[in-house]
Amino acid sequence: MSDLLGRLRERGWRLTAQRRVVAEVLDGEHVHLTADEVHARAASRLPEISRATVYNTLGEMVTLGEVIEVATDGRAKRYDPNAHRPHQHLICSRCGTIRDVHPSGDPLASLPATERYGFTVAAVEVTFRGLCPDCS
Amino acid sequence: MSDLLGRLRERGWRLTAQRRVVAEVLDGEHVHLTADEVHARAASRLPEISRATVYNTLGEMVTLGEVIEVATDGRAKRYDPNAHRPHQHLICSRCGTIRDVHPSGDPLASLPATERYGFTVAAVEVTFRGLCPDCS
DNA sequence: TTAGTTGCAAAGGCTTTGCACGCGC
DNA sequence: GCGCGTGCAAAGCCTTTGCAACTAA
Numbered sequence: 516m517s518d519l520l521g522r523l524r525e526r527g528w529r530l531t532a533q534r535r536v537v538a539e540v541l542d543g544e545h546v547h548l549t550a551d552e553v554h555a556r557a558a559s560r561l562p563e564i565s566r567a568t569v570y571n572t573l574g575e576m577v578t579l580g581e582v583i584e585v586a587t588d589g590r591a592k593r594y595d596p597n598a599h600r601p602h603q604h605l606i607c608s609r610c611g612t613i614r615d616v617h618p619s620g621d622p623l624a625s626l627p628a629t630e631r632y633g634f635t636v637a638a639v640e641v642t643f644r645g646l647c648p649d650c651s
Numbered sequence: 652m653s654d655l656l657g658r659l660r661e662r663g664w665r666l667t668a669q670r671r672v673v674a675e676v677l678d679g680e681h682v683h684l685t686a687d688e689v690h691a692r693a694a695s696r697l698p699e700i701s702r703a704t705v706y707n708t709l710g711e712m713v714t715l716g717e718v719i720e721v722a723t724d725g726r727a728k729r730y731d732p733n734a735h736r737p738h739q740h741l742i743c744s745r746c747g748t749i750r751d752v753h754p755s756g757d758p759l760a761s762l763p764a765t766e767r768y769g770f771t772v773a774a775v776e777v778t779f780r781g782l783c784p785d786c787s
Numbered sequence: 788t789t790a791g792t793t794g795c796a797a798a799g800g801c802t803t804t805g806c807a808c809g810c811g812c
Numbered sequence: 813g814c815g816c817g818t819g820c821a822a823a824g825c826c827t828t829t830g831c832a833a834c835t836a837a
Binding site for chain 2: 586587603605607608614616617618619620622623625626627630631632633634635636637638639640641642643644645646647648651
Binding site for chain 3: 530550574
């Protein structure tokens, strides 16, 4: 838990029951959920919440930079509330589960100047793929 | 051009006009195309080619390991014919240009065993983001 | 010949949108 | 009360699938 809701409130976010539930669901999970999974969990607390609202809310959190959108291949996007701390992802090729990992070393350093082609490199995304314990 | 078509032929791939055109379109391009862009280019040479065939063909090349599927931030997947050599992507955040770059070490080694959580790690994708010379 | 490939159209999964109602501020 | 947020349903985008006709080997 990292008080995602508190940070959003501080930024003057208009607070509604739906938004609170979405933020709480995301923040309380250690795996990264799809929009539909967020909707399912949110609906168990607030039955009338609609899918559209979940999508709108997630999209806004992404725009605000409080949540990261992770595109796995082909499947639904997943949402990562851990935007405030640098980390990388370990994704199961079979079931799509995502785990956060914290490798050693600075991944930016792995791109030598001679390979930058004049680009100003600002960030790097690292995604490890394989099979999770349940799928292997 | 890296003779993608030749490699496919050597593997006993059944050769049809449609497949040849798809392979040629991919191999001749230095940018990474979406399935729809591949279809558009292929159709300019072979007007009757269908989208389904393009999708089937791309999917097969991916299965054969001759082409890599890249999920960028946009919606549609992109297809990268450079599967024969390990490489990474450098993407301009503003104009979307994608460049292939080559790693200086083995990126898999950056994930220690204690951070693998029982996963069988098979591959790693590394994407650098920043501004290209024209946009910075 | 014959198993594998194609085109068409329809279905499917995920996400966005239009609009009227409702609610936080 | 005002303006943004919400729900519903329908549309949208990208992709896959079912099936009959076709064709490379």
